Amino acid sequence: MSKCTVLGVLDNGEAGLTAEHLNILKKADVIIGGSRVLAIFSGEFKSGAETFDLKGHLKDVPARIKAALDQAQAVVVLATGDPLCHGIANYLKKKIGLSRLYILPNVSALQLACARVGVSWQDAYICSIHSKDAGEWVAHRGNEHGLYPLFKACVQHRKIITFTSPENNPARIARMLVAENMADDFEMIVTENLLRDDERMIADVPVSELAEQDFADLNMVILERKKPVTRPVLFGLPDARFNQRKPEKGLITKREVRAVSLAHMQLKSNSIVWDIGAGSGSVGLEAARLCPNGWVYAIEKNAADFDIALSNQVQMGIHHYTLVNAKAPECLATWPTPDAVFVGGSGGELGELISLIIARLNEGGHLVMNFVTMENLATATACLKRLNVTWSVTQMQVSRSKPILHMHRMAAENPVWIVSVEKA
Numbered sequence: 001m002s003k004c005t006v007l008g009v010l011d012n013g014e015a016g017l018t019a020e021h022l023n024i025l026k027k028a029d030v031i032i033g034g035s036r037v038l039a040i041f042s043g044e045f046k047s048g049a050e051t052f053d054l055k056g057h058l059k060d061v062p063a064r065i066k067a068a069l070d071q072a073q074a075v076v077v078l079a080t081g082d083p084l085c086h087g088i089a090n091y092l093k094k095k096i097g098l099s100r101l102y103i104l105p106n107v108s109a110l111q112l113a114c115a116r117v118g119v120s121w122q123d124a125y126i127c128s129i130h131s132k133d134a135g136e137w138v139a140h141r142g143n144e145h146g147l148y149p150l151f152k153a154c155v156q157h158r159k160i161i162t163f164t165s166p167e168n169n170p171a172r173i174a175r176m177l178v179a180e181n182m183a184d185d186f187e188m189i190v191t192e193n194l195l196r197d198d199e200r201m202i203a204d205v206p207v208s209e210l211a212e213q214d215f216a217d218l219n220m221v222i223l224e225r226k227k228p229v230t231r232p233v234l235f236g237l238p239d240a241r242f243n244q245r246k247p248e249k250g251l252i253t254k255r256e257v258r259a260v261s262l263a264h265m266q267l268k269s270n271s272i273v274w275d276i277g278a279g280s281g282s283v284g285l286e287a288a289r290l291c292p293n294g295w296v297y298a299i300e301k302n303a304a305d306f307d308i309a310l311s312n313q314v315q316m317g318i319h320h321y322t323l324v325n326a327k328a329p330e331c332l333a334t335w336p337t338p339d340a341v342f343v344g345g346s347g348g349e350l351g352e353l354i355s356l357i358i359a360r361l362n363e364g365g366h367l368v369m370n371f372v373t374m375e376n377l378a379t380a381t382a383c384l385k386r387l388n389v390t391w392s393v394t395q396m397q398v399s400r401s402k403p404i405l406h407m408h409r410m411a412a413e414n415p416v417w418i419v420s421v422e423k424a
Helices: 019-027 035-044 058-070 088-096 109-117 148-156 170-179 255-265 282-290 303-316 350-360 374-387
Strands: 004-009 030-033 050-053 075-080 101-104 125-128 159-163 186-192 200-202 219-225 272-276 295-300 321-325 340-343 366-371 390-396 399-404 407-412 416-422
Touching: 004 019, 004 035, 004 058, 004 088, 019 035, 019 101, 030 035, 030 058, 035 050, 035 075, 058 075, 058 088, 075 088, 088 101, 109 159, 109 186, 109 219, 125 148, 148 159, 148 170, 170 186, 170 219, 255 282, 255 340, 255 366, 255 390, 255 416, 272 282, 272 350, 282 295, 282 303, 282 321, 282 340, 295 303, 303 321, 340 350, 350 366, 350 374, 366 374, 374 390, 374 416
Parallel strands: 004 075, 004 101, 030 050, 030 075, 125 159, 272 295, 272 340, 295 321, 340 366
Antiparallel strands: 159 219, 186 200, 186 219, 366 416, 390 416, 399 407
């Protein structure tokens, strides 16, 4: 079976090719690549070779490759550096299969950038923000923005190397860090036009200054934290860790009940979670820590509690969390289908809310509800019986030690019923 060669090339033209690279390129009948690389290597194409500019036509490339291979033509795709490092090879592998590809890499742009500035890359997180332009980043943007993968990496990692785009450029990255109050946390290095006559390295410049500079379209960005990333406790935070309404209300879902409720939610690292009746936000925010690659959507109708939950989100540094001040079921129709739902308050619409959640819940998902009154427990279980779903009830009665003189006594907390539902 004939194969398409995905050929890694560099901006220094023929000088950056091995004898094998050059031999394959000179024999190609069809050459596919971006306009820039096609222009760089046009002098190496054989007479009569057909070229195809993939810029703006990426979706047409697999069909063009298949057509050339079916006609026994030698077809080459030119890709910068290593085609498997955020390059076109992964896309082609999915579309036409690895069996029809011969991948011949070159030195990657990542390796070149790190070599120029003396930065090791084996311990770096590598990402790409070469995506559709979503505009400038503003604080607390969500995962719909093209810069979000980089922002998440900045929260989680010490060293990040990113492939940029003309729109998501170094200045925009710097402005993102400024908007999130992270500008002083990172050293930022920019490498431009690698292997070209106007190659440039920008280092030892404050992020706030880079935010106002102009950069060439061909660049890479290296970010290194000035101090190690702190690793927070993921689960079972003390109640005092959360801001809460005192003295009249306090934290509704105490640590022991919160821990058992989260266990019943069966969370995964990428779970989509709903927190309905968020209160101070304790359950949803701990869920967010347990789901670093997921997202938590929380709703709270009480304005004072909403403000407290928002303050807890800020002080805990959690970004994959959306909190709205509204009464359920408002907003739920616009949220993605959940893998887990926690209900801490229903605002009197419990039966309707349970039915809506069960209908939206992903297969294998879990609904967990906390009740302190027998009436709400009865309403919930009656609704679940009508819906014919699998459910269980756990009653928790927790006592905590309290000092009395030079000794300790046990003080009981209010009993809580935890209702757990699994959608088959």
